Amino acid sequence: MRVTETWYLTLSALLFTVGFVGLLVRRNPLVMFMSLELMLNAVNISFVAFANKLDDIAGQTAVFFVLVVAAAEVVVGLSIVVAVMRRRPSITADDLRSLKG
Amino acid sequence: MTLAFLAQQTIERIPFDSPTIDWHAFAPEAILLAWTCLVVVVDMVGLERARRFMPGLTGVGFLLATIPVLTLWNDGATRSLFEGAYVVDRYALALKGLFLISGYVVVLLSTQYMADGDYYDSEYYILLASSVLGMTVMASARDLITIFVALELLSIPAYLLAAWRKRDLKSNEAGLKYMLMGIFASAIMLYGMSLLYGVAGDTRLSVIAEKLTSEGTKPLLTLAALFTIIGFAFKVSAVPFHTWAPDTYEGAPTPLTAFLAVASKAAGFVAMVTIITTAFPGQADVVEPFMWVLSALTMSIGNLIAMRQTNIVRMLAYSGVAQAGYIMAPLAVYSQTGQNGVSAASAIVNYLIIYSAMNLGAFAVVIAAARKTRSGEISSFGGMLNYAPGLTTAMTVFLFSLAGIPPMGGWLAKWQVFSVLLQSESTWGTTLALVAAVNTVLAAFYYLNVAKQMWFMPAPDGDTSRVRVPPSLVAALAITVIATLLSGVTGLVPDITDFGSIALGR
Numbered sequence: 001m002r003v004t005e006t007w008y009l010t011l012s013a014l015l016f017t018v019g020f021v022g023l024l025v026r027r028n029p030l031v032m033f034m035s036l037e038l039m040l041n042a043v044n045i046s047f048v049a050f051a052n053k054l055d056d057i058a059g060q061t062a063v064f065f066v067l068v069v070a071a072a073e074v075v076v077g078l079s080i081v082v083a084v085m086r087r088r089p090s091i092t093a094d095d096l097r098s099l100k101g
Numbered sequence: 102m103t104l105a106f107l108a109q110q111t112i113e114r115i116p117f118d119s120p121t122i123d124w125h126a127f128a129p130e131a132i133l134l135a136w137t138c139l140v141v142v143v144d145m146v147g148l149e150r151a152r153r154f155m156p157g158l159t160g161v162g163f164l165l166a167t168i169p170v171l172t173l174w175n176d177g178a179t180r181s182l183f184e185g186a187y188v189v190d191r192y193a194l195a196l197k198g199l200f201l202i203s204g205y206v207v208v209l210l211s212t213q214y215m216a217d218g219d220y221y222d223s224e225y226y227i228l229l230a231s232s233v234l235g236m237t238v239m240a241s242a243r244d245l246i247t248i249f250v251a252l253e254l255l256s257i258p259a260y261l262l263a264a265w266r267k268r269d270l271k272s273n274e275a276g277l278k279y280m281l282m283g284i285f286a287s288a289i290m291l292y293g294m295s296l297l298y299g300v301a302g303d304t305r306l307s308v309i310a311e312k313l314t315s316e317g318t319k320p321l322l323t324l325a326a327l328f329t330i331i332g333f334a335f336k337v338s339a340v341p342f343h344t345w346a347p348d349t350y351e352g353a354p355t356p357l358t359a360f361l362a363v364a365s366k367a368a369g370f371v372a373m374v375t376i377i378t379t380a381f382p383g384q385a386d387v388v389e390p391f392m393w394v395l396s397a398l399t400m401s402i403g404n405l406i407a408m409r410q411t412n413i414v415r416m417l418a419y420s421g422v423a424q425a426g427y428i429m430a431p432l433a434v435y436s437q438t439g440q441n442g443v444s445a446a447s448a449i450v451n452y453l454i455i456y457s458a459m460n461l462g463a464f465a466v467v468i469a470a471a472r473k474t475r476s477g478e479i480s481s482f483g484g485m486l487n488y489a490p491g492l493t494t495a496m497t498v499f500l501f502s503l504a505g506i507p508p509m510g511g512w513l514a515k516w517q518v519f520s521v522l523l524q525s526e527s528t529w530g531t532t533l534a535l536v537a538a539v540n541t542v543l544a545a546f547y548y549l550n551v552a553k554q555m556w557f558m559p560a561p562d563g564d565t566s567r568v569r570v571p572p573s574l575v576a577a578l579a580i581t582v583i584a585t586l587l588s589g590v591t592g593l594v595p596d597i598t599d600f601g602s603i604a605l606g607r
Binding site: 009012016019023029032033036039040042043046047049050053054056058059061062065066069072073076077079080081083084087088 | 245246249250253257260261264267268270273274276277280281284285287288289291292294295296298299302303304
């Protein structure tokens with residue numbers, strides 16, 4: 001059985017859904033952050049699969065940019081999470097509710 | 102074989118044409134980038150001694166970068182770089198000017214605020230300049246990858262800036278919420294873009310537009326278009342993707358809130374307008390109803406919640422949500438109005454310019470007033486006419502403008518949106534114009550309520566000592582008042598319609 005692009009696209013859609021649902025149901029900021037990374041990586045698989053199918057380099061180039069930007073986001077995101085955790089250890093997203101209305 | 106020989110061989114084997122770069126077209130970004138690096142170096146060399154020069158230095162950078170924008174505007178030619186991935190036309194230039202000047206005004210707003218608190222001034226201004234650099238790139242981007250990189254370049258510094266008061270849990274919360282929702286939005290947008298790339302086979306908008314026009318509507322394409330638009334809907338805080346905005350706005354430092362509410366939102370709109378009008382001309386029957394619903398929901402719900410707010414920053418946040426509804430309204434009829442959606446794009450750009458002036462001004466007054474009252478409650482504005490007549494007059498101008506009362510700028514902006522909606526002569530356009538009209542009346546209620554507090558109510562604790570407004574805030578107020586009045590009275594807004602369409606760089 002040949003593994004075609006469709007398999008990869010399905011995998012990418014599944015990963016994206018896992019990340020999406022994970023972000024909505026998990027309440028730990030770190031796990032929410034990991035779910036976001038999962039979504040970004042699903043996008044990478046999708047870009048590479050399409051690039052392979054279209055025989056076009058642009059999709060693979062896009063992956064480099066997504067990777068680099070995701071790395072920058074991790075740096076910034078983790079620093080914010082650490083700043084929050086320092087103030088309130090064991091915080092969950094539900095505890096962050098001093099701002100509402 | 103020596104290493105040099107190997108290198109020579111490799112170079113000869115790989116054909117590489119270095120692209121020709123039009124430095125004049127690229128000058129605003131190049132100057133801003135070089136200047137930001139300069140600010141970093143000055144910070145590293147000067148350390149504590151350099152702190153008080155930082156706002157001035159950054160401000161000069163923004164103004165210097167505006168010079169090539171003006172020369173390019175006078176030149177008037179459409180320049181296309183990197184095989185159409187980066188286009189400098191009047192649409193892009195008007196927006197670059199807007200971003201740079203708003204950046205300058207935000208520096209003016211921040212100067213005293215940052216100097217008063219122990220807030221790491223130098224880094225603040227460096228990140229602000231990087232974010233504005235992302236916006237200027239966004240105005241010219243005509244390629245999915247460029248749009249994505251520009252969006253992240255403007256967002257990532259903004260996440261850090263929102264969490265700037267790091268010892269304050271509210272600011273932490275603002276930053277965390279903004280960061281999670283922002284990355285969530287970019288992930289959804291990216292997924293849409295990858296599908297778009299899969300269908301069209303290229304990342305350049307011009308090629309995508311050609312491919313998609315012949316493709317018509319397919320389920321996958323619809324999904325791609327909607328995902329991409331939803332990504333930007335988060336950035337512009339359209340209902341139901343607006344939930345982060347009020348919390349982030351309240352928790353972030355107020356000058357930065359002004360920046361997020363104006364420049365960051367405008368940049369989201371730019372990407373939205375560019376993608377919709379250039380890449381989706383053939384998908385109008387999917388995109389237009391979606392934008393109709395998004396726009397009607399955004400203005401109605403934004404206004405209804407804004408009415409109940411007692412905190413001025415939250416009220417301005419929800420008013421900004423509602424204003425976003427008016428701004429995106431022309432996109433609900435973009436294919437039915439003249440010149441391939443250019444009249445829709447032009448109405449949006451003019452609205453963004455006027456909105457930036459009046460909203461930055463309103464925030465300037467809030468920042469100035471909070472120096473005395475130390476409060477963000479609307480009731481703390483009571484009796485301001487007696488002890489701060491200048492601020493009261495300025496705030497009245499901004500509030501009337503936000504409410505859309507002639508002859509302020511906001512009136513002209515609303516009028517253009519209405520005329521585009523009615524021009525389409527379709528049921529969709531007319532009904533949306535009706536929704537917008539009802540909302541304008543609703544909105545006047547809460548804007549005028551603040552004006553009423555300032556003019557007719559007594560000061561809450563009888564304290565009528567004067568407000569000391571620092572010179573930087575006076576300058577910011579002067580710029581915004583003049584822009585708001587001038588655009589309304591003379592109708593003077595940049596004309597981007599002299600081109601047939603938003604240039605795609607083909």
